[in-house]
Amino acid sequence: MKAMILAAGRGERMRPLTDRIPKPLIPVAGKPLIEHHILALKAAGVTDLVINLGWLGDVLRDHLGDGAGFGVSIAYSDEGWPALETGGGIHRALPLLGTAPFLLVNGDVWSDVPLAALVARAAALPLNDLAHLVLVPNPPHNVRGDFGLIEGPGGDPANGRLLTACAESFTFSGLSVLRPELFAEATAGAFPLAPLLRDAAIRGRVGAELHRGTWIDVGTPERLAALEHWLSSPEKPA
Numbered sequence: 001m002k003a004m005i006l007a008a009g010r011g012e013r014m015r016p017l018t019d020r021i022p023k024p025l026i027p028v029a030g031k032p033l034i035e036h037h038i039l040a041l042k043a044a045g046v047t048d049l050v051i052n053l054g055w056l057g058d059v060l061r062d063h064l065g066d067g068a069g070f071g072v073s074i075a076y077s078d079e080g081w082p083a084l085e086t087g088g089g090i091h092r093a094l095p096l097l098g099t100a101p102f103l104l105v106n107g108d109v110w111s112d113v114p115l116a117a118l119v120a121r122a123a124a125l126p127l128n129d130l131a132h133l134v135l136v137p138n139p140p141h142n143v144r145g146d147f148g149l150i151e152g153p154g155g156d157p158a159n160g161r162l163l164t165a166c167a168e169s170f171t172f173s174g175l176s177v178l179r180p181e182l183f184a185e186a187t188a189g190a191f192p193l194a195p196l197l198r199d200a201a202i203r204g205r206v207g208a209e210l211h212r213g214t215w216i217d218v219g220t221p222e223r224l225a226a227l228e229h230w231l232s233s234p235e236k237p238a
Helices: 033-043 057-066 085-097 116-123 193-204 221-232
Strands: 002-004 047-053 072-077 102-108 109-111 131-136 145-151 158-164 169-178 206-210 216-218
Touching: 002 033, 002 085, 033 047, 033 102, 033 116, 033 169, 047 057, 047 085, 057 072, 085 193, 102 116, 109 169, 116 131, 116 169, 131 145, 131 158, 131 193, 131 221, 145 193, 145 206, 158 193, 193 206, 216 221
Parallel strands: 002 047, 002 102, 047 072, 131 206
Antiparallel strands: 102 169, 109 216, 131 169, 145 158, 145 169, 158 206
């Protein structure tokens, strides 16, 4: 199984730090954020990775190399600058991702979502499903949320279905399983991922689950500081 880490963004809200280093190389708990993702994926048994490059892409490639130093194999999808947005970046990387469902990890989030469970989701993704999303409760910076969720049999929030509209909405965590066929009608260029997911959800072809554990979008210096504080707290969960 393969995984793609999204790492092409500019990180405007993290400037001036991201004027000189790509956002995925911002240190968290003593190592670059993207290294945490790589090691978590390896621990979950996923060692075949694709990383897209955009802003300061050469710096990121030089730092990570071919992945051997982390015990993984890394292939790069170089988008140049400006980058191709989330959907366009994934579409460009499809030749590197193969034909099977793959994991997608947003490179600027931190979470304790169990990736081994997401790997199992990918392996058992229903044939009719084009995606499976991990949702989280809405953070202060996204109070309106992104998607609704109908729980699975017996009220199981781990086996739900994605809705485009619902009385209660949740935030897309940036962690998901995608089937390459989600992009069957897409054309090359820059475009967001969300419209493809919404269209597939309308057709009943997207599963979803709700994660109520730790999740932080490391998108601003304030959130980065909050994450560092949480990680250094002796009261945080083991």
